[in-house]
Amino acid sequence: MNPLKYLSRNITLFHFTILLLVFSVSIYISDHPIYQTILYIRPSYISDHLYIRHWFQIILLMKHSWFSMSDTQYHFYTASSEVNNFPEFMVVGMVDDVEMVHYDSNNQTVVPKQDWMKQTDAEYWEREFNNSQQSFKAEVHILKEHFNQSGIHVLQYIYGCSLDNETGQTDGFGQLGYNGENFLEYDMRTLAWKSLKQQAVFMRDKWNSDYDRLAFWKLYFSQTCIDCLKQQVVNGKSTLKRRVPPLVSLLQKTPSSPVTCHATGFYPSGVMVFWQKDGQDHHEDVKHGEILPNNDGTFQKSTHLTVTPEEWNNNKYQCVVNFTGIKYVFIKVLTESEIQTNRAGVALLLIVVVVVNLVVVIGVKGLYFHIILDIISRDLLSRLEVVVRS
Structure with missing residues (x-):
């Protein structure tokens, strides 16, 4: 099964804010892996604020490692309007299980997340992300005008490609979401966009009438993305191809x-x-x-x-x-004799540490303050996996 096709059929594009939050809340309590603490948040807890209606699953975990002969490259884009103290535009690039690059509209600077990414052309990425920032901002404005909306709204885009190292088969994937709903999907057979909701038909027609855009995506999925993926795998081989047993x-x-x-x-x-x-x-x-x-x-x-x-x-x-x-x-x-137990007092202390760190990670008020209260009030403790060795 191709991981990109599985992704397109089973995952709604969730608010990227929560993706980054969950990804960054993993904290070491000590150097020993047994002491690692993970906070796992399901977006149904915050659906009232961010239009998220499905169980959350971190997309980066549904990739090549389940299909060991494949490598995959993804980009996640998020454009938002009227979300206080949060960038209007964000990009995270992934290769396989590894974050490779980050960009947001506040800093407007490409941040390599791996040493091997420093071998790539930073100016190219900055130019690409700056252009995308302007086009995504315009798309959000078009959507809000079309639906006569105001307030907080989120446009998300995930696209990428995969390469089967055994057969050489390649595949591409592109999907657009608005306010947590799947909107458009790129069809690799017809080389055009198809609407996933009736409300998205107007945007499908708009995008498919832009022949320059269609030509760009055809070239991107068939060549540009694959060439980039191959280069990233070569540059990051020591990281991407390592095997660390559990x-x-x-x-x-x-x-x-x-x-x-x-x-x-x-x-x-x-x-x-x-x-x-x-x-x-x-x-x-x-x-x-x-x-x-x-x-x-x-x-x-x-x-x-x-x-x-x-x-x-x-x-x-x-x-x-x-x-x-x-x-x-x-x-x-x-x-x-094999079972390890933890003291209740230590576990409670670690829970407090996690909650405090969560507040620090979010670091904003207003909407996200209510999110914190909502998370804590809705069974937070049952969603914490605190693993402590006595």
Whole structure:
């Protein structure tokens, strides 16, 4: 399955503000991976403010690492109007699981996020992003006028390409969203834009009547993006092609809590974490967590098993971790001696630290202050994964 096609069918373009927030809130509590703390926010908590209506999933995690023979390049654009203390325009560029470049309208400067990005032409990126900033600002104005709107509105765009290193097959992807709704999608078969909502038909017709724009995207997806991707993979090979195996632990907050199989510190993000009972895959009373980013560029994933001590004493339960690119299978057998627990007092302290850091990361008032209150008041603690070794 091509990851770009999967993305286009299953993900609505979410407000990029939240993407950046979730990506940056991963904090180290200490140098040991077990102490990593991740705050995971679902945008349904803030839908009243930002028009987000679906469960949030960080797009960068749905990429090449699940399809190890492919490399993928993405760009995420967000243009907004009347959002106080936040840039009107932002860009983040990704290669595979790695952020490579950042740009926003406040600084109007391209910021390389990797050392190997410094080998690229910064003036080219600045010129591209400056031009995009002006065109996106105009598009937001057109949309607001067309729908007779005022106030906060958000235009988002994700586009990219993928290269299968085994077959040489390439693919492209482009999708436009407005206020959290999918609007337009680029069709690689017809080489034209198609509307995903009735309200977007006017924009589809406008974009498809611009033959220079269509010619640009045809060339971009078939050649420009692929050439750029190949160069980025060469320049960043030591980062993009590295393999870091997971550290696997069994964790439990209290004797009555579910047992968590926690794999962390791995790269790339392709990993399967599951439970077995007496040698057979076990799905009953098992809850799977999402793959989440650590702040050092690695990832973590947890799978939770609800089981009594009597059950695991009478049966053999074990957590199995399969990791992309390594044939070795990581196994942790569930025994009392393998379980690591955390003190409630320490966990509470870490929760406070995370909330304080969240406020610092956001650093704005008004709309986002209400977001913080909303998050805290709506089951924040259940969305925190605080992993602490006693």
